[in-house]
Amino acid sequence: MTEKCGVVGVSLEARSAARPLYYALYALQHRGQESAGIVTHDGFQQHSHVEMGLVGDVFDEDDIDSLAGSAGVGHVRYPTAGSVDSSCAQPFSVSFKSGSLGLAHNGNLVNADEIRDELAGLGHAFTSDGDTEVIAHDLARNLLEEDLVRAVKRTMGRIHGSYALTISHDDTIMGVRDPLGNRPLCIGELEDGYVLASESAAIDTLDGDRVRDVRPGELVVLREDGSGFDSYQLVEEERTAHCFFEHVYFARPDSRIDGTLVYEARRELGRRLWEESGVETDVVMPVPDSGRAFASGYADGAAETTADGDPREEDDPGVEFAEGLMKNRYVGRTFIMPTQDERERAVRLKLNPIKSTIEGKTVTVIDDSIVRGTTSTQLVNLLKDCGAAEVHVRIGAPPIVAPCYMGIDMATREELIAADRSVAEIREAIGADSLAYLSHEAVAEALGESRADLCLGCVTGEYPYDIEDEATDREVDRPEIGGAPVGADD
Template sequence: MADGRDSPQFQYGLTEKCGVVGISLADRPAARPLYYSLYALQHRGQESAGIVTHDGFQQYSHVEMGLVGDAFTLNDLDSLHGQVGIGHVRYPTAGSVDSSCAQPFSVSFKSGSLGLAHNGNLVNADEIRAELEAHGHAFTSDGDTEVIAHDLARNLLDGDLVRAVKKTMNRIHGSYALTIMHDDTVMGVRDPQGNRPLVLGKLDDGYVLASESAAIDTLDGELVRDVKPGELIVLAEDGSDFDSYQLVENDNTAHCFFEYVYFARPDSIIDGKLVYEVRRELGRKLWEESGIDTDVVMPVPDSGRAFASGYADAAGDGVEFAEGLMKNRYVGRTFIMPTQDERERAVRLKLNPIKSTIEGKTVTIIDDSIVRGTTSNQLVQLLKDAGAEEVHMRIGAPAIIAPCYMGINMATRDELIASDKSVGDIRDVINADSLSYLSIDAIADVLETERLDLCLGCVTGEYPYDINGEETDRDVSRPVFADD
């Protein structure tokens, strides 16, 4: 899996995956609602943005590198005709960091046109690519999205839409939430274990599929429900209704718990749970498991805010919740840090301590994760330089010990500080007075689910998919396809 480390925009921490959207409307162009939806999903990918629409006669596409606001002009949106369309924002986790892998990916073939947007990562993309190349398919990128598109286009030659999607689902393995447009029909598909989120919403004049419910809120829509694992949703061409096909039945899910911990917007609802409340409850659990009495509890902005709020709430009277670090919002996610010295300086550029909150006090600082440990070390030192007597760090997730193969741009084992170090060792490296992580059991308890129904590969080293060289935490035999 390519993780983008050769890019000058590589992030020294966790980075988002991708965001997808699909819209079918009754009597107005889809381009602007798609554009607004992508803005709502911008946190899920900042490398490229794209929209593909169809007016009943032909397909229109505009895909560019960069943020949503930079990728589209008013003329670009006006040129995207039609009442149906799909959109995508990308952060690369498989494939190159260039325009060839930007999405949605478009294919024209004998049976019409196809647009496809993908959030996730296939674990058998190379195998399917080789098979398709042997049958004469020519690829223009090294991304797994094009593999899905070519396989689906081939199956669509038989003419049956639902059967074609089912055949492709039978071949691809890994995590995926897809929005697909075949001519002027928009569809949404979620992988059989539901690793990636996908929701369905109702608008006044149509329906929308999106990675997160925040995109539906942006359009003044109403969340209908989550797309079920293994389900295909087909939107009516006039936006009046939708059809559901449960194509795959699985005994267990593999929901990505990091959607709740970090990736999703706090105001999104995923699998029936408001992300903000989940994070607050995780903060309360963090206090129950490893709370320590200090003068001040403060978040790392913005990632630790909801956790710190819940933690301080559980701690009760006598513990002050305060903002002790101010974030410079003009130092964006794409800040270039080519040398170690500049990476260390980046923390000072992004965060500035409020000394009156910190000086002479014991401090608990709360964040969602520690990846390499470099930033945590700098944060602790920043607080001590500002006069903190003690700095205790609490993390609202278990320690990350292994890479992600499911579409999160994380890191290799060599780069993950927890892969070969104990909690005590990490505490010493970051120079904190104490350090504690949240337990896996607390995650499962708050999400009201069994551990086996979560993807925990990055914190256990055991994966819900069959990955070469890695352990699996379950039977990964072929899932049961409906009507097999």
Template sequence: MDTGRALDADGPTEKCGVVGVSFAERDAALPLYYSLYALQHRGQESAGIVTHDGFQQHSHVAMGLVGDAFSEDDLDALNGPTGIGHVRYPTSGGLDSSCAQPFSVSFKSGSLGLSHNGNLVNAGELRSELENLGHAFTSDGDTEVIAHDLARNLLEADLVRAVKRTMGRIHGSYSLTIMHDDTVLGVRDPEGNRPLCIGKLDGGYILASESAAIDTMDGELVRDVRPGELVVLREGGSGFDSYQLVERENTAHCFFEHVYFARPDSVIDGTLVYEARRGLGRRLWQESGVDTDVVMPVPDSGRAFASGYAEAAEGVEFAEGLMKNRYVGRTFIMPTQDERERAVRLKLNPIRSTVEGRTVTLIDDSIVRGTTSNQLVDLLREAGAEEIHMRIGAPPIVAPCYMGIDMASREELIAADRSTEEIREQIGADSLAYLSIDAVAEVLGEVREDLCLGCVTGEYPYDIEDEATDRDVDRPRIDDQGLPADD
């Protein structure tokens, strides 16, 4: 039975957003609520906040968007100057309230709350081990695995050593905001795959997936959390302490944060996302520019790329040629294939005066399944475009992501087994070109070895079953108790 697909399902889907705050005097709930609004693009399935008033933990987690998940009474009940928050899109675990975050647990050494952005590649192995030790799980998500492992380590070690032990056991991508009793801390995976940053607020400090959340609170970006670093926010919002717990020779920054996921006004690893996308657009012109009457973006993610492309083209008109219906949400379901193929008209409508009788360069951030690209080309031809040249601000996506992005299976990826020319024929464009991997690295100011390129190369920063790997990560040796042997 065909159960349908969400209208936006042709593209990659955001992962999750995390935040944590510590204040001297004010309650944390409202700042967390506003920060989650700023991170709403990273997850729309559920939202949650956990706070601590110095005596006990308070939690509210619900399905839906931030504005629907919390009432004024809910926020009033979340007492205390410290707290963490989360918006979720499910990349591991089911689509139900049992996997919504922050995940909370009380144990012998106190209370624990945890928010996770990313995906573990050894969660099943750790879950089985912890179950054999008597741990009972209430969800099938990997976040609960991290929480149980950390709670176990906190029974035997202080906070910093416990976090280090857990980091030695979990493999994959993660940015975490954690609350142990009333202490808030942030952790970034040793490869820095998922983003996390530190900000200074009026009367406190904040940890967040993106700097846009700090801006929303009228705060000041201090810096990114370093790969393998633990940051502990001091009591009373007076500052933070840093512990570099794991060192790696190379990072594995997710280049797709700059291409697609992050808000354009966020700074990720020292680079403003909007300027990165414009730079990628300029390189796209240099590598594969074609003279046309107009350059137009696929809204909204193609806009900055198209702006940079048109600027580099010098004299080519930049114009909006597709109008987006912002009231068609990502959960809109089309029950049959025929309806899905026409569903793009609900979301995007051509501006005929921009395209009729003209040659067009259409700029998008990526092509995943190819369905939407084909529909857009058809729309523009029906609107009178004489030629349609498609340019993509990222390399072809040839493999799945195992680091926390809901992209597509290998069988669904249009570039997995097709050449660029074959893809061009399938989507119906007059020409098609992608940006090169080297151009992405150069624009982001990185070397290829410091980027996670698994989805465009099939080579991953971690060993994935039935997949290749592009590096031999030097992992800590684990003793017979499941702890780093040198700890």
């Protein structure tokens, strides 16, 4: 599973925007490692530096110096739509009769092809197959006839799907969030200006204060003198569709998304996991680093009550929390290895068990999700090879049963282990003594949102947008998730 993209926009009173943008992109690097870029405007002309690679490799001192101006936008990308080459690297910058535009997009449009065909028919020439260029052309066209706010509103009325955008129109910086708020975007205040960013960790990096999230359907325009921002609620929907996976996996634990600190959300998910499916084992350990906050919350729950829900007696030692798996930080991400064989090898390279924590013990191992099942299978084997008496797996989210069409690279339906297997079948496939996932209800409660205001598409197969995918119409008989774990005797 791979994060989507990270976007940022900065408008400062007088100082150069390039360096703060560069630092902010560093803070958002986990959201995209394929390309990075910055577009600035100095009041007269636009400057751009966009390349394939990590932030630290893409920019040197000369590049930063060449990006003149106190306003700009930046982007880190993992491709979810469009080619895997520099033609789709962002921010997408272009000059039209209506002025210069720089666009940074996190998300995925579901009707980009339709709008592209229409605009191509009107004479627009496209240089990439990405949906960001479609937004740029549509907005540029609308800017010929309308003022900035109306032009953005008109474009928002035409594009469907998920988007968090930071846009430079000459030296005016804007942020836009899709009407369902699927992708995150927040506003921060700096000493001498304002910043828009996918995650608040980027604002912290700039020593700024997070002001609030951009509201679903809202346009935020940063004032050019850095004195504040103006808000326009351009589209209003009755519901939201926040991506719950931001809290489970994608966002940094130190970011606050839609009002909730990601670290606390993960601990709460872990605590509810104990309440729903706790098992009394000698030791509970996280899969590093993804399962750490979940395991901490799970262990907290286990310290207070027994697996049956009774208050724990003072002389009951409960479940020991331990780090039993060490991560090799220099191995690439498991899921970008192209073949199954390479992925399996990567898991073994990535995690090394501490034998003394595991040997002869019953072990609960906690992770945030199971995608293909490769990591979980390897992990259970690893722990059993190390002498674990029993291995119980607990997952801090419901089973992923369908792909994401909102901008996450999550593997195809055929690759997802839970797409057509029951929890009992998955338990058997990964070789665990028991397996339990968190229920949909517990996720909503832990995040403090109603189920209807979350996107749960990948765990229910029901999406907040009309998705043309015949597989989503397929009837799948899925048992209720959550509650009692599925064990070897089931």
